[in-house]
Amino acid sequence: MTIVQLFDALLALLLLWLAWRAVTDAVLFRAVVSFVALGLVLALTWFRLQAPDLALAEAAVGSGLTGALMLAALRRRSDRSSPTPEGPVKGAALRQLPGWVLAFVIFGALSWAVLSLPIPAQGLTEEAHASLEKSGVTNPVTAVLLNYRSYDTLLEIGVLLLAVVAVWSLRVAPRLRPGSPSGPLLEGLLRFLIPLLIITGGYLLWIGAFAPGGAFQGGALLGGACVLVLLGGLTVGPMTGRIVLLRTGLWAGLAVFIAVGLGAMTSDRWFLEYPVERAKLLILLIETAALISIGLTLGCLFYGGRPESGSSDRSSP
Amino acid sequence: MSPVDALSTLLLAVSLFFFTAGTIGLVRLPDVHSRLHALTKADNVGLGCVVLAVLLQASDWTEGFKLVLIWFLVLAAATNVSFLIAGGTGKRDHDDREGDGR
Numbered sequence: 001m002t003i004v005q006l007f008d009a010l011l012a013l014l015l016l017w018l019a020w021r022a023v024t025d026a027v028l029f030r031a032v033v034s035f036v037a038l039g040l041v042l043a044l045t046w047f048r049l050q051a052p053d054l055a056l057a058e059a060a061v062g063s064g065l066t067g068a069l070m071l072a073a074l075r076r077r078s079d080r081s082s083p084t085p086e087g088p089v090k091g092a093a094l095r096q097l098p099g100w101v102l103a104f105v106i107f108g109a110l111s112w113a114v115l116s117l118p119i120p121a122q123g124l125t126e127e128a129h130a131s132l133e134k135s136g137v138t139n140p141v142t143a144v145l146l147n148y149r150s151y152d153t154l155l156e157i158g159v160l161l162l163a164v165v166a167v168w169s170l171r172v173a174p175r176l177r178p179g180s181p182s183g184p185l186l187e188g189l190l191r192f193l194i195p196l197l198i199i200t201g202g203y204l205l206w207i208g209a210f211a212p213g214g215a216f217q218g219g220a221l222l223g224g225a226c227v228l229v230l231l232g233g234l235t236v237g238p239m240t241g242r243i244v245l246l247r248t249g250l251w252a253g254l255a256v257f258i259a260v261g262l263g264a265m266t267s268d269r270w271f272l273e274y275p276v277e278r279a280k281l282l283i284l285l286i287e288t289a290a291l292i293s294i295g296l297t298l299g300c301l302f303y304g305g306r307p308e309s310g311s312s313d314r315s316s317p
Numbered sequence: 318m319s320p321v322d323a324l325s326t327l328l329l330a331v332s333l334f335f336f337t338a339g340t341i342g343l344v345r346l347p348d349v350h351s352r353l354h355a356l357t358k359a360d361n362v363g364l365g366c367v368v369l370a371v372l373l374q375a376s377d378w379t380e381g382f383k384l385v386l387i388w389f390l391v392l393a394a395a396t397n398v399s400f401l402i403a404g405g406t407g408k409r410d411h412d413d414r415e416g417d418g419r
Contacts, residue, residue, distance in 0.1 A: 185396075185397060185400055186397055186400075186401065189393055189394070189397045193390075193393070193394075196390075
C-alpha cells in the first residue's frame with residue numbers, strides 16, 4: 001500500500017466516522033461541528049477524485065453556509081429555552097427499526113447501481129469534450145452546467161428562488177441587534193474581508209469559463225459575505241437596505257436566464273440554444289445575474305425570514 | 318534532491334511538529350483559554366511553514382500571491398475567531414472549568 005492509498009483509506013474512514021457522529025451525537029452542537037468537519041473532509045475527497053468544482057461547492061455551500069444555517073437554527077432553538085429531555089427513550093430502538101431498514105434498502109440499491117456500471121464507464125465525457133469549441137467556454141463543467149444542460153441549471157435557480165419565497169412566507173426575520181457584538185476587532189476584519197469576498201466571488205465567476213469555479217461557488221462567497229454582515233451586526237448590506245433592490249436581486253438570476261432562453265428562440269432556435277458566436281457573452285450574462293441571486297438567496301436563508309416592512313427606517317442603530 | 322526541495326521538506330517537517338504540538342495541546346489542556354493558546358501559537362507557525370514550503374515550489378508569482386493571501390486570511394480569521402471564543406467563554410469561564418468543556 002502506497003502512502004497515497006493510505007491517505008485515501010484514512011479519508012474514507014474519517015468520512016464514515018464523521019457522518020456517524022453528525023447523525024448520532026446527543027449534543028446537537030457537537031453534531032453540527034461534526035457535520036461541518038464532514039463537509040471539509042468531503043471537499044478534500046472530491047479533490048482526490050479530481051472533481052475540484054464539486055470540492056469548491058461542497059466546501060463553500062455544503063460545509064460553510066449549511067453549517068452556519070444549522071448553528072443559527074440551534075441558537076434559535078436554545079433561545080426559546082425548551083430543552084427536550086435527552087437520554088434513551090423506551091422502545092426507541094424498535095421505533096427506529098423501519099428507518100434503519102429503509103436506509104439499508106436504499107443503500108443496497110445505490111450500491112448495486114454503482115457496482116453494475118460498466119468499467120470503463122461509458123459516460124458522455126467524449127461528447128462533452130467534442131462540442132467544447134461550440135459551447136463558448138473551455139471548462140467542460142461550466143459547458144455542461146450553462147450550455148448543454150442549462151435547462152437543469154435554470155430550474156435550480158428557480159428552486160433557490162422558491163426557497164426564499166417559502167422562508168419569507170413563514171415568518172418575519174428576527175430583529176437585528178444593532179452594533180457589533182464583539183467590538184472593533186471583528187469590525188476591522190469585516191471591513192477588508194467583505195470587499196475581498198465580493199472580489200473573490202467575481203473572480204471565481206470569471207475563471208469558471210476555463211477553470212474550476214462559476215456562479216454557484218462565487219455566489220456562495222457572496223452569501224458568506226451576507227452572513228458575516230448579519231453576524232457582525234453591521235447596519236449596511238442588502239438585508240437592511242431597500243427592499244425593492246433585494247427583491248430585484250433575488251429575481252435577477254431567473255429572469256435573465258429565461259430572457260436569454262427566450263431571446264435565443266427569436267432567431268429560429270430552441271429555448272436556451274445560444275448562437276455559437278455569442279455563447280460566451282450570454283453565459284457570462286446569465287452567470288453574473290445568477291451570482292447575485294445565489295448570493296442574496298443564501299444570505300436571505302440565513303436571515304431566516306422576510307425583512308420587516310419599512311426595514312430601511314431602522315437601519316440606524 | 319535539490320536544495321530547494323530539501324528546504325521545503327525541512328519546513329514541512331517543522332510545520333508537522335507545530336501542528337502536532339497544537340493538536341496535543343488542544344486535546345490535553347484543561348480549559349478553553351489554554352487550549353486556544355496552544356492552538357493559535359502552534360497553528361499559526363505550522364501554517365506559516367506549510368505556506369513557505371509550498372511557496373518554494375510555486376511555478377509563477379500568481380500562485381505565490383494566492384498562497385500568501387491564504388496565509389494572511391487564515392491568520393486574520395484565526396486571530397479573530399480566537400478572540401471571539403475567548404470573549405464568549407470569558408463570561409462562563411467558571412462553569413466551563415467545572416463542566417463539559419466543549
